[in-house]
Amino acid sequence: MYEKHIMICGATGCLSSGSNKIAEALTQELESRGIRDKYRLVMGGCPGFCEVGPIIVIFPDEVFYCRLKAKDMAELVDQHLIGGEIVERLLYKGPDVDAPARFYDTIPFYSKQLFNVLRNSGVIDPESIDEYIMRGGYRALKRALQMDSQAVCDEVKDAGLRGRGGAGFPTGVKWGFTNKAPGPKKYIVCNADEGDPGAFMDRSILEGDPHAIIEGMLIAGKACGADEGYIYCRAEYPLAIKRLRDAIKQAEEYGLIGNNILGFDFNFKINIKEGAGAFVCGEETALLASIEGKRGMPRPRPPFPAQVGVFGKPTTINNVETLANIPLIVREGGAEEFKKIGTEGSKGTKVFALAGKVRNTGLVEVPMGITVEEIIFDVGGGIQGGREFKAVQAGGPSGGCIPKDLINLPIDYDSLTKAGAIMGSGGLVVMDDRTCMVDLANYFLSFTQKESCGKCTPCREGTKRMLEILDRITEGKGKPEDLDTLDSLAHSIKDSALCGLGQTCPNPVLTTIRYFRHEYEEHINEKYCQSGICKPLFQYEIDQDNCNGCRACVRVCPVEAIKGEKKEPHEIIQDLCTRCGSCIEKCRQDCIMITRVGSEADVGN
Amino acid sequence: MSNEVAALNEDIDLSQVDSIVEPYLGKKEMVIPILQKVQEHFGYLPRPAMEQVALRMHIPLSRLYGVTTFYAQFKLKPRGRNIIRVCKGTACHIQGSPKISERIEDILDVESGETTDDLRFTLEEVACIGCCALAPVIMVNDDPHGRLTPDKVKDILESYE
Amino acid sequence: MEKFIDPCCEKCTHTKDTPCKDFVECCVEGPICHDNDECAKKRKALIEKVALDERFVVS
Structure with missing residues (x-):
């Protein structure tokens, strides 16, 4: 028996902020006191709050320590583990709490979250099938195996689960198509090719609870009459791939993958395919081509994969988060529980990757129907540095931005679509007044343009033409008619591109024009970028009244474009300034201003 | 730089490619994993190695080239340390x-x-x-x-x- | 018994080649096919070792 369980976040976010070193230091401190055996250390899944990583949670006390450093470990061992007193200094502190907070119950970041898909993340050792079973794992599989395959499809359909990867198609209906397709050989494919920049929820599920995906696939296999599955995972997620391989091996050893699973007339095996870095492979027909070892290019549908899929056989393709929901729904009474959460058209929870200029970045799971405001201000803690909220981008390169005015918009499939965005995979990138919306549109389009597979003309050529226009606008060479041209190109691509990615790629441009037309007009007509992003369209100027001459900016300027004596207001030599932004980051007085090009001369004269 | 590439190419040990390809012979759908392993070994995909894969797998080099240039992961030139x-x-x-x-x-x-x-x-x-x-x-x-x-x-x- | 797949005694026959229908429930609630306090204790010990708190086990 262990005295305490110490869960160290071992997900990529915390590993990047040094959780490996924390684990080493902690082990060493315990060993040097000869008490290593009393404690169980687990490098587990992700508690989600990446902003304050590295994180340690101590059970059964449920104390949440954050922003840890290796040198804190001695104190943690002596004071908490041995002394039994909480180390207050290492608890969560922030402007959103009055006193240092202990755990879920008191940290505002967790207050509106509901853990369904992430139920095991950070709680179990992801490398242990036993712990997954203790948490109720593989019971849904047994239940599904006792049912008729169509009954499993109907139950999932009745629960109202919609695909979490993009378009939100009802999962049970999709399964029904494959189940009814003729032929003895069928496949289940798990799409783990999470390519949206700014989205990492699938990786977190794969790393934190791999057996949930495997159980989801097995149940899908039963429901669709398939006996083989592929997990198509990005090669950029080495830890996720390792955890999956280990989990598959364990499940095989336990007789949960293989022949006559649990004594039923049901066989299933799972293969892993590593993606090789192509965004378009997130599109289902492209993904199938890639599994077959070809260039990952989409093809027209119909025939849909449910009829003609991988190797020409009927195939169901589900996203990671969709599959992670399955064991919850198919377990005894699960569908009823699932239906209670969410809105009329969107049931259950959704995991979002909250990032950008929000205070609390990380992974959050919230009920469908939560408003933008609740996510950004309650869960997210508002905007970094107390700046002004401008918009949030939902759904990555296929999605769109939601402006401040729509802050009460409920986040569900239908509301987002109406606002011009999509649920997509669940990236939410928050933007403040220093984000230029034209640049953002340009960013997304340059991404999709680069990733366009080139098969169909609207996407290959159309995105290129749109990008040329956006480039021109950000360089200060925009023409008044550009907005109409962009709009018409965008609609042609939407109507005529071959695949879902092509059809949705104009969304970021369309929504930014719809909600931030004035910014485009400012760029085009006044040659001014008020956010200070498009370099030819602004200059930095030092506020002569507020500069105290601390020389911080002078020291950091790489091109020596700032002059001025100590304790005298400094000045920027515009001809030398490259607008690299180093000075504005460094200035403690907040006195470096973004102004119109040539405005100094206007003021001076 | 181009001389270095030539020099590197002469050092390619094709028997290594053969042993990578061996378990996959006849399984044309496995070209991506094969290329991933070849790249893991050499750090990039040297032309002689690609030719050897094409030969052993009975896949035209042009098709292999099509696959490698499609995916961002594959590099046809040596990379830095x-x-x-x-x-x-x-x-x-x-x-x-x-x-x-x-x-x-x-x-x-x-x-x-x-x-x-x-x-x-x-x-x-x-x-x-x-x-x-x-x-x-x-x-x-x-x-x-x-x-x-x-x-x-x-x-x-x-x-x- | 160090893992759930290990048999608690010779009465347990579950392996991947000779699967038992009740295996999953048996891990947490077992033994199911026979009554034996010792066998139940073995499972409980495995669970207690890793259960973080009383809400950890879900059946």
Whole structure:
């Protein structure tokens, strides 16, 4: 028996902020006191709050320590583990709490979250099938195996689960198509090719609870009459791939993958395919081509994969988060529980990757129907540095931005679509007044343009033409008619591109024009970028009244474009300034201003 | 540089390619894993190795070339000792990753996708590392460096030989 | 018994080649096919070792 369980976040976010070193230091401190055996250390899944990583949670006390450093470990061992007193200094502190907070119950970041898909993340050792079973794992599989395959499809359909990867198609209906397709050989494919920049929820599920995906696939296999599955995972997620391989091996050893699973007339095996870095492979027909070892290019549908899929056989393709929901729904009474959460058209929870200029970045799971405001201000803690909220981008390169005015918009499939965005995979990138919306549109389009597979003309050529226009606008060479041209190109691509990615790629441009037309007009007509992003369209100027001459900016300027004596207001030599932004980051007085090009001369004269 | 490539190509040990291909003979759908393993071995995909894969797998070299150029992971040129990957994710972008890229390009005098003449660094872009909370982020080899500002870049690069 | 797949005694026959229908429930609630306090204790010991708190086990 262990005295305490110490869960160290071992997900990529915390590993990047040094959780490996924390684990080493902690082990060493315990060993040097000869008490290593009393404690169980687990490098587990992700508690989600990446902003304050590295994180340690101590059970059964449920104390949440954050922003840890290796040198804190001695104190943690002596004071908490041995002394039994909480180390207050290492608890969560922030402007959103009055006193240092202990755990879920008191940290505002967790207050509106509901853990369904992430139920095991950070709680179990992801490398242990036993712990997954203790948490109720593989019971849904047994239940599904006792049912008729169509009954499993109907139950999932009745629960109202919609695909979490993009378009939100009802999962049970999709399964029904494959189940009814003729032929003895069928496949289940798990799409783990999470390519949206700014989205990492699938990786977190794969790393934190791999057996949930495997159980989801097995149940899908039963429901669709398939006996083989592929997990198509990005090669950029080495830890996720390792955890999956280990989990598959364990499940095989336990007789949960293989022949006559649990004594039923049901066989299933799972293969892993590593993606090789192509965004378009997130599109289902492209993904199938890639599994077959070809260039990952989409093809027209119909025939849909449910009829003609991988190797020409009927195939169901589900996203990671969709599959992670399955064991919850198919377990005894699960569908009823699932239906209670969410809105009329969107049931259950959704995991979002909250990032950008929000205070609390990380992974959050919230009920469908939560408003933008609740996510950004309650869960997210508002905007970094107390700046002004401008918009949030939902759904990555296929999605769109939601402006401040729509802050009460409920986040569900239908509301987002109406606002011009999509649920997509669940990236939410928050933007403040220093984000230029034209640049953002340009960013997304340059991404999709680069990733366009080139098969169909609207996407290959159309995105290129749109990008040329956006480039021109950000360089200060925009023409008044550009907005109409962009709009018409965008609609042609939407109507005529071959695949879902092509059809949705104009969304970021369309929504930014719809909600931030004035910014485009400012760029085009006044040659001014008020956010200070498009370099030819602004200059930095030092506020002569507020500069105290601390020389911080002078020291950091790489091109020596700032002059001025100590304790005298400094000045920027515009001809030398490259607008690299180093000075504005460094200035403690907040006195470096973004102004119109040539405005100094206007003021001076 | 081109001489070095030629020199490298002469050193390609094709028997290594054969042993990588061996378990997959006759399974044409496995070309991507094969190429991944070949690249893992050589660091990139040398032409003689590609030719050998084509020969053993009975796949036209042109088709193999089509596959390798489609996927971002495959490199047809040797890369530097240290790989710098600048995250181009959305969070990194709005937190200023373009300014980070610019500074790296200035210091190393290469553009994205290129390798320095002394083979010390290769500069690449990656769609998203998934450390959005630490934006902007670069990875040098396997080390992530987060919450960057342009003035931190020089010191980081100098710590890699 | 160090893992759930290990048999608690010779009465347990579950392996991947000779699967038992009740295996999954048996891990947490077992033994199911026979009554034996010792066998039940073995499972409980495995669970207690890793259960973080009283809400950890879900059946």
